[in-house]
Each structure stands twice: as C-alpha cells, then as structure tokens.
Amino acid sequence: MTGLTVFILAIFLGFELITKVPPTLHTPLMSGANAISGITIVGALTCAYNTGSPFLANFMGCLAVATAMINVVGGFMVTDRMLGMFGSKEDGGR
Amino acid sequence: MGASTFVGLAYLVAIVLFILGIKRLGKVRTARRGNQLAALAMLLVVIGAVVSLTDRSDAVTWTWIIVGAVVGSGVGAFAAKKVEMTEMPEMVALFNGSGGAASALVVLAYLSGLILPWSKSDGGMNLAQFLGGGLKSGAWDQSSALALSVIIGGITLTGSFVAYGKLSGKVSSNAIVFPKQHLVNLVLIVAALVIGGLLCGVVGSGGAPWLAALLLVLSLVLGVLLVIPIGGADMPVVISLLNSYSGIAAAMTGFVLAEPVLIVSGALVGASGLILTNIMCKAMNRSLLNVLMGGFGATSSGSTEDARDYKNVKSVGPEELAMMLDGVSSVIVVPGYGLAVAQAQHAVRELGDFLEAHGAEVRYAIHPVAGRMPGHMNVLLAEANVPYEKLVEMDEINPDFKTTDMAIVLGANDVVNPAALDDPESPLAGMPILNVHEARNVVVVKRSLSPGYAGVRNPLFEADNAVMLFADAKAALQETLAELKEVA
Incomplete structure (x- = not known):
C-alpha cells in the first residue's frame, strides 16, 4: 500500500513539475525522461549476479543489464548533446 | 553505517x-x-x-554484470555520439524500446523462478517466498504490478521498435489496417488482462513461469498490433505515450522490488510522457483515442488527390524566389518534416543570416506537431545555431502573418492547410494551423503536390498569394541563397 501511495504522489509531483515546460524543450525532456526510465537497471543487476543460477537466468540478467545501460547511457548522453546546442548558442548570442 | x-x-x-x-x-x-x-x-x-x-553473503559473479554493463554502455554511448539530430525521433524510440526490454526481462527472469532474489532486510516482500508461497494477503499490489510490468514492458518493447521502423522508413509509415483490427486488439487486451489476473492468482505454483511467458508473448504481439495502424505523422503522440509506458513499467518493477526509487522515478517519467501526449493531441484537435485507433489518412491518401485537382498553381524556381526575397523586411519560416528529411536546417539558417544581414526580420513559426516528435524542429534549428528566441510558437506568431512580407513553408503541409479553418468537412477541421495564407506572399518549398499525412488537398497551394517551388528543401535554399548573393 505504501508503494501505491508513493506512486500516486509521484505522479502528481510529475504533473506539477512538467506542465509548464516550453515546447522548445520537449525533445530533450522526452529523451532525458526516457533515460531515467532506465532505472530498471536496479532490477537487472539483481538478475545477473547470482552464481548459483542456471545459465539462462544469468544470460537474461546480462541482457537486461545491457538493454538498461543502452537506455541510461545513450539517453543521458544524447540529451546532453542536444542541450549543449541550446546552451552554446545562448552564450554565443550574448 | x-x-x-x-x-x-x-x-x-x-x-x-x-x-x-x-x-x-x-x-x-x-x-x-x-x-x-x-x-x-x-x-x-x-x-x-x-x-x-x-553485501550479500552468498557467492556473487560479476562477469555477467560487467559484460552487460560494458556492452550496453558502449552501444548507448556510440549511438548517442553518432546519431544525426534529424534522426532523434528514431533514436528516442530505440532507447525507449531497450528500456521496455529491460523491464520485461527483469520481471521475466524473476517470474521464471530461475533465480532466488535476495531477501530484503527492511521487511519488504521476499520474492523467493512470494514465488514459493503463492499470493499472500497484502501483496496484491506487488502481484498485479508483476503482471502489469510484463504487459507494459512487452508493449513498450515491440511498440517502440515498430515506431522506429515507421520513422526510419524500414516499415511503411502509412497506417496499416486490416479488417476487424480493433476487435482483434480488444480481444488480445482482454486476454492479456485475464492471463495477468490468473498469474496473480497462481504465482508460486508450477504454472507461473509458463503463464508469464505466454503473457509476455501476448504483450509483444500487442505492441506490434497497437502501433501498426498509426501513421508516421502521428508518431509524436505514439512516442510520447510509449515513453510514458516505459516509466510506468519501471514503476511497476519498483512495486515488485519494493523499491521507492524505482516507483518515484518511473512515475515522474510516466507523468511527463502523459503530459506531452496530451499536448500533441490538443495540437491536432484529436482525442488520444482517435489517434490510437489509427487508420487516419489511410483511406483517402494518394489516388484522387493528385495534381489534376489543383488549378492555378504557380511554380517558381530559385532565381524567382531570390527576386521575391530581395528587399523584404519581414520573413517567417515554417519548417516541417520535409526540413528534417532534406537535412536543410543549416541551409535555412544561412539563408536567414543573409536576409537578416540585409535588414529583414526573420522568425521561425513552430507548430506543436511539426516533425516526428514533440519539439523536433526546435532541436534541428538549435543544431544549426538558430537562437531559440527566434523560434515562435503558433499562438504567438499567428497574428503576425498578416503583416509579414514573405512566409516560407519548408516541407510542411497539413499544419498550414487553411481547410482546417474554413472547411467543416475536412478531416483536418478544427485543427489549429499556422495562418500562413494571411501573409502577403507565400512560397511553399515541397517536392510535389502530393497530399500531406491527412491525405487532403491543400487550398494554400493554389491561393493567389502563394507560389510553389518544387525541389528538395536543402538544394532549393542553397540555390536561392546563391542567387541572392549575385543580386546583392
């Protein structure tokens, strides 16, 4: 039940935080948020670790770690690259 | 500590x-x-x-973790460095798909009962017990989260890859429809929910892994079927929604692991995706349901709406456009998906710079659904170093078209179609548009008279104040600039 409470509160927080984002930032916001959804890495790490598990389980865990890392590393890096373009221009304009 | x-x-x-x-x-x-x-x-x-x-007492093997982390980081970093800004929608779809894959894999690995996850010290539900002991009272949120995580993760995975295929042209970007499609989807959704419910009931018995596998397969199929009827230009909505799903899937995994950090961050992503989805739908004056049902433009596109339907279309070349631009004092550029396809963002900036150097005011009108993802045009123009103050939103710039000498439409169609305003029969009726037709002169740079995504004719093309320049946007802009430099 606590989990559900946290979930609902966080949804409301999310709405409050994001409603006013200007359209210019929609793409970086989306790819940044996308990177955050790679938080499932936590679950993935726990799947991959166990020596006692059968090969298949470790393999699936390894795959889960890899896909989550693509999401996380790729997502944050590409967002940074995009936002760098917004930033450099702002500095150049001044 | x-x-x-x-x-x-x-x-x-x-x-x-x-x-x-x-x-x-x-x-x-x-x-x-x-x-x-x-x-x-x-x-x-x-x-x-x-x-x-x-911190665990039993043996831990790092090999799998390190291999997965190194390979994943490498692939992600490489993709993030190499991707062209014009391909951002595809990139986000792919990353999104990997996130969905991770969610589905995690829960599947747990559910298969192949692994005994560690028992949590803070008294959270131990998954080993959970799988072994069946459904316990008070664990309903975790067991349903388990099922939902598989469903949402699966849909996100294949849905994102289909979206990627449509965006990159590897799958037809047209709406793919077949008879009884909605019925089939509905049946599959109900089936997934029923199996998910069963799964909650039998977790712990020998049947759970098989039910989970069945559920995953069903969800993967659903992901494909739900996205194929949606056409390429509705992808901004689909990508936003899938982004939201991937967040919800992460939150569901958080329920399963009883880990608030997953629940909170997943919920934040879910909320942001939903808000963007809502913004996109409003910008097209369509409901989310209407977008998701798909088939938009699938029936009327092509056949009847060819050049014969247009009268009085005036076509010009780059030299004439250069003459029209010579001495103008205000220009509004309207970029669309064609700009991204032609990679014309740098060319348009160069033309804009030249015009500004010769005293014109140059601005860019951004329709909320221009391009293939929310804010797509903003990123492209930012890449070409167009200051973001010059990018003006629809509501703000619409009153200014009346006093503008020249509107340049670059590979946009439906978002400048005046039929949306004055033809109640049009499929676009009620969609807010950029009032380009009110400018003193309009040039539409487009490869042909072919209809836009909505499959409807655009009266703008034959308006008295409009001319067409049939060319690839990049080449047309570069030639126009070269001509302008000769004149000046």
Whole structure:
C-alpha cells in the first residue's frame, strides 16, 4: 500500500513539475525522461549476479543489464548533446 | 553505517536529485544541469545497487554484470555520439524500446523462478517466498504490478521498435489496417488482462513461469498490433505515450522490488510522457483515442488527390524566389518534416543570416506537431545555431502573418492547410494551423503536390498569394541563397 501511495504522489509531483515546460524543450525532456526510465537497471543487476543460477537466468540478467545501460547511457548522453546546442548558442548570442 | 543504511540513503538522495533534475529540465537556462543531475542520480542508484550486491553473503559473479554493463554502455554511448539530430525521433524510440526490454526481462527472469532474489532486510516482500508461497494477503499490489510490468514492458518493447521502423522508413509509415483490427486488439487486451489476473492468482505454483511467458508473448504481439495502424505523422503522440509506458513499467518493477526509487522515478517519467501526449493531441484537435485507433489518412491518401485537382498553381524556381526575397523586411519560416528529411536546417539558417544581414526580420513559426516528435524542429534549428528566441510558437506568431512580407513553408503541409479553418468537412477541421495564407506572399518549398499525412488537398497551394517551388528543401535554399548573393 505504501508503494501505491508513493506512486500516486509521484505522479502528481510529475504533473506539477512538467506542465509548464516550453515546447522548445520537449525533445530533450522526452529523451532525458526516457533515460531515467532506465532505472530498471536496479532490477537487472539483481538478475545477473547470482552464481548459483542456471545459465539462462544469468544470460537474461546480462541482457537486461545491457538493454538498461543502452537506455541510461545513450539517453543521458544524447540529451546532453542536444542541450549543449541550446546552451552554446545562448552564450554565443550574448 | 551498515551497507543497507548506505544504500537506503543513496537511493533517497537519488530520488531528490531526480526530482530536481526534472524540474530543471523545464527551463532552457537550467536544462543541461538538470539532465546532469538526473545522470548523477542514476550513477548513485547503480552504485547503491552494486554495494547491496557486495553485501550479500552468498557467492556473487560479476562477469555477467560487467559484460552487460560494458556492452550496453558502449552501444548507448556510440549511438548517442553518432546519431544525426534529424534522426532523434528514431533514436528516442530505440532507447525507449531497450528500456521496455529491460523491464520485461527483469520481471521475466524473476517470474521464471530461475533465480532466488535476495531477501530484503527492511521487511519488504521476499520474492523467493512470494514465488514459493503463492499470493499472500497484502501483496496484491506487488502481484498485479508483476503482471502489469510484463504487459507494459512487452508493449513498450515491440511498440517502440515498430515506431522506429515507421520513422526510419524500414516499415511503411502509412497506417496499416486490416479488417476487424480493433476487435482483434480488444480481444488480445482482454486476454492479456485475464492471463495477468490468473498469474496473480497462481504465482508460486508450477504454472507461473509458463503463464508469464505466454503473457509476455501476448504483450509483444500487442505492441506490434497497437502501433501498426498509426501513421508516421502521428508518431509524436505514439512516442510520447510509449515513453510514458516505459516509466510506468519501471514503476511497476519498483512495486515488485519494493523499491521507492524505482516507483518515484518511473512515475515522474510516466507523468511527463502523459503530459506531452496530451499536448500533441490538443495540437491536432484529436482525442488520444482517435489517434490510437489509427487508420487516419489511410483511406483517402494518394489516388484522387493528385495534381489534376489543383488549378492555378504557380511554380517558381530559385532565381524567382531570390527576386521575391530581395528587399523584404519581414520573413517567417515554417519548417516541417520535409526540413528534417532534406537535412536543410543549416541551409535555412544561412539563408536567414543573409536576409537578416540585409535588414529583414526573420522568425521561425513552430507548430506543436511539426516533425516526428514533440519539439523536433526546435532541436534541428538549435543544431544549426538558430537562437531559440527566434523560434515562435503558433499562438504567438499567428497574428503576425498578416503583416509579414514573405512566409516560407519548408516541407510542411497539413499544419498550414487553411481547410482546417474554413472547411467543416475536412478531416483536418478544427485543427489549429499556422495562418500562413494571411501573409502577403507565400512560397511553399515541397517536392510535389502530393497530399500531406491527412491525405487532403491543400487550398494554400493554389491561393493567389502563394507560389510553389518544387525541389528538395536543402538544394532549393542553397540555390536561392546563391542567387541572392549575385543580386546583392
């Protein structure tokens, strides 16, 4: 039940935080948020670790770690690259 | 301080950093820092997770983790460095798909009962017991989260890959429809929910892994079927929605692991995706249901709407456009998906610079659904170093078209179709558009008279104040600039 409470509160927080984002930032916001959804890495790490598990389980865990890392590393890096373009221009304009 | 306290604190700090990061992503000035804060939070979470693994008493093998992490980071970093800004929608779809894959894999690995996850020290539900002991009272949120995580993760995975295929042209970007499609989808959705419900009931018995596998297969099929009837130009909505799903899937995994950091960050992503989805739908004056039902433009496109339907179309070349642009004092550029296809963002900036140097005011009118993802045009123009102050939103710039000498439409169609305003029969009726037709002169740079995504004719093309320049946007702009330089 606590989990559900946290979930609902966080949804409301999310709405409050994001409603006013200007359209210019929609793409970086989306790819940044996308990177955050790679938080499932936590679950993935726990799947991959166990020596006692059968090969298949470790393999699936390894795959889960890899896909989550693509999401996380790729997502944050590409967002940074995009936002760098917004930033450099702002500095150049001044 | 014990390891579990450290991990708990690390996760708590991470939650705070995620919230601050997302807040800062909402302002141009702070957005980059916001993204870095979120990345830092993620690093903390990974460190926390690794520390909690080292704290375990039984043998831990790092090989699989390291292999997965190195390969995944490498692929992600390589893709992020190499991708062209014009291909951002495809990239986001792919990353999104990997996130969905991770969610589905995690829960599947648990559910298969192949692994005995560690028991949580804080009294959270032990999954080993959970799988072994069947459904316990009070665990309903976890068991339903388990099923939902598989469903949403599966749909996100294949849905994102189909979206990628449509965006990159590897799959036909037209709406793919077949008879009884909605019925089939409905049956599959109901079936998934029923199996998910069964799964909640039998978790722990021998049947659970097979039910889970069946559920995953069903969800993967659903992901494909739900996205194929939606056409390429509706992809901004689909990508936003799938982004939201991937967040919800992460939150569901958080329920399963009883880990608030996953629940909070997943919910934040889910909320942001939903808001963007809503914005996109409003910008097209269509309901989310209407977009998701798909088939838009599938019936009327092509056949009847060819050049014969247009009368009085005036076609010009780059030299004439250059003459028209010579001496203008105000220009509004309307970029669309054609700009991205032609990679014309640098060419348009160069033309804009030249016009500004000769005293014209140049601005860019951005329709909310221009391009293939929300804010797509803004990113492209930012890449070409167009200051973002010059990018003006629809509502703000629409009154200014009347007093504008020249509107240049670059590979946009439906978002400048006046039929949306004055033809109640049009499929576009009621969609807010950029009032390009009110400008003193309009030039539409487009490869042909072919209809846009909605499959309807565009009266703008035959308006008295409009001329067509049939060419690839990049080539047309470069030639026009060359002509202008000769004149000047």
